[in-house]
Amino acid sequence: MMTMMSRPERQSKRAQHAGTRTCAGCHERVPRDAVARELVHLVFVPSDADAGEMGVVVDLLGRGRRPGRGAWVHARRGCLERAAAKGLSRAAKTRVVADAAVLAEQIVAQADRRTTSLLASAQRAGKLAVGATAVSEARGAVMLLVAVDAAAAAKLPAVVAAHRDGRAVAWGDKQRLGEALGRNEVAIAAILDDGLAEAIHHAIGLAQSFHGGPSHGGACRGGSVDD
Template structure:
């Protein structure tokens, strides 16, 4: 094992040392932070900023514990300032990354939108991530989920985290309710980002539609 800046390379998925749990964990389950010259803590979701990285589990609870116990300062080996609302900032950035992936997939031609288009793709055997608006009608979600599970089994990847307006803007429409992101690199990226987002956004409606009319929540199947 080679360990540098909290890195652990074991020949499988990259791992980093989580400062809260004090153990190596898959990098895709963590958020990297850096400290600027003035001592402010900044999230580095793209993992490109210079400086020593501080890795924390992607969850509000872990962020709270890291701040309460001074773990950012301990890992950075210097005094730091943790901005108010840091967890909310990270949630917003993670949500933006998910939506940006959908927009990229649309432009790349590996995403279809609309009930009929998604249903036709699923009936044709196209696997991928089913994305449903959190404010979608339960019947439509239930029908597409049934087709999706027919291809993937009960654990097919299904994302319910955004309202129809958010999904629409991501792909250049006023709104979007049902989407299918074809399996492949972008689909894997989306589910990795959505898994991190789930640590900051409360689990919401089940795949058969929202029970309380809320516009947010995350349901993930893998």
């Protein structure tokens, strides 16, 4: 026999869940202060195929501010696949046409664009040291970005120390890192601000969650940088 909750019990349950977001894949509730770190926002959009169906797009760059109803999902392939299969339709209370692989591609692309944007912000704010000499002489480097094809830079004492402390991340090749910083090629850069470093690390990690290639980021290890 089903047990009915009393009104105070229902109010208590609502209060307990207030300020949380639920993953549409695994249904785990995430506290609001952890949402930005753990979840990706998806927004429902009208589907061209059928007026009775909805589509869905990633809203990583909007950080949850894109208009329209939406859902949240963990930055995990399994959660994204379960959400695409059933969870998003349940959240929207209508059929949602979703392809987990397409959504994963959108997450990677938007995370990479966010990384590039944050690097530009760090550069404008004077919170970035670029090149082996500048990085070696920098004081207060919070995180180092090393191009995956920068073998010499990976052997610098500053990089070795940062890797040992978990502060070195591989991202892009020299050309890609250079393009992000308005230069031809860049082998290494240091982030000198805690907040920017945390945001960049999160964006790179988010892309890495859905892409196995080192060009999309990852811990900087001796074997991950090519000669």
